[in-house]
């Protein structure tokens with residue numbers, strides 16, 4: 001269980017049933033969290049927010065003062081983020097970039113390209129020659145590096161150090177550095193190295209990974225007698241859905257990165273977290289529609305489901321939640337209520353996969369009670385299959401603690 005902030009709680013209880021389900025974002029809480037993250041990081045570390053975690057314009061804007069820029073991973077994100085936070089630096093990453101996307105990025109003057117393959121490097125070089133002939137485009141080849149064994153064992157989504165479609169194989173590193181430094185591609189500049197190797201890592205594991213990336217990058221640069229000004233060690237800071245209060249230790253991470261950068265004073269380190277920035281500020285709130293028994297277990301069906309918040313289905317966890325009891329029962333028919341200690345919360349979809357949380361201790365849960373699912377601010381609405389079964393879309397509320405006001409409306413991803 002996690003307790004909603006007062007602002008979220010008030011909103012959940014004041015919304016009429018017909019306006020549920022809804023996403024409620026606490027922007028004041030987001031700003032506090034982002035300020036804490038920024039304060040924990042040394043000045044030598046740049047922070048780019050990975051927009052794919054949650055690209056709602058209000059979220060991107062609220063993060064503005066605390067981030068150095070944004071990482072985008074498609075032409076769609078590029079156009080969207082450039083509009084939501086105009087003028088902010090963008091890094092363009094992601095596999096399978098098309099010529100049209102690269103062209104758009106060059107025309108917009110994107111600051112950094114994270115290059116995923118040798119083919120992409122060749123394409124970028126030629127497009128840069130055509131589109132930006134008078135400047136040099138900053139390139140960070142992304143490498144799929146082996147990392148110290150054991151450190152990634154705990155990772156939920158390892159994408160480095162084993163066969164994946166992400167980044168360049170380390171065996172290609174020498175050839176790529178040569179291409180970028182021997183005059184072959186005069187319109188490209190080797191800015192540094194990028195690696196995003198896993199997600200779901202705690203601070204000590206993240207530091208092991210960061211150190212091994214930096215050491216590898218410095219070795220590569222020394223071998224070629226070239227200077228790297230940046231190493232991007234990626235995102236993937238853990239969010240523990242089973243223990244929501246147990247947050248990634250940004251203070252320890254920042255101290256470790258500070259120690260690392262002090263050994264390489266010429267180097268700028270960059271991180272690009274997504275999930276651990278925005279997960280905590282978002283709530284998916286709804287009400288119980290029905291409570292029933294089935295073969296010795298109890299189920300509560302809520303308004304909405306995994307077509308709005310696919311996170312528990314994709315990650316295979318129970319989405320943490322809080323029940324807010326509602327005394328009013330407006331209907332003339334009897335109100336169903338749970339008789340067991342534990343209730344499984346499901347959505348309205350006609351599939352057994354539509355499970356939000358299993359065996360939640362909610363004795364006495366009734367139809368009409370409200371449920372607020374927490375940690376719904378990242379990889380939630382925007383990774384979900386909205387149109388399956390054609391239920392209405394949720395409302396979107398952005399609570400701004402300063403002005404105590406909010407905007408309700410369709411999500412940006414609608």
Ligand SMILES: *Cc1c(COP(=O)(O)O)cnc(C)c1O
Pocket residue numbers: 050052053071093094196198199200234235236237272273274275276
């Ligand atoms: C998804 C992604 C991130 C952000 O990962 P989180 O787990 O959300 O922190 C950062 N960099 C790259 C290249 C990514 O693909």
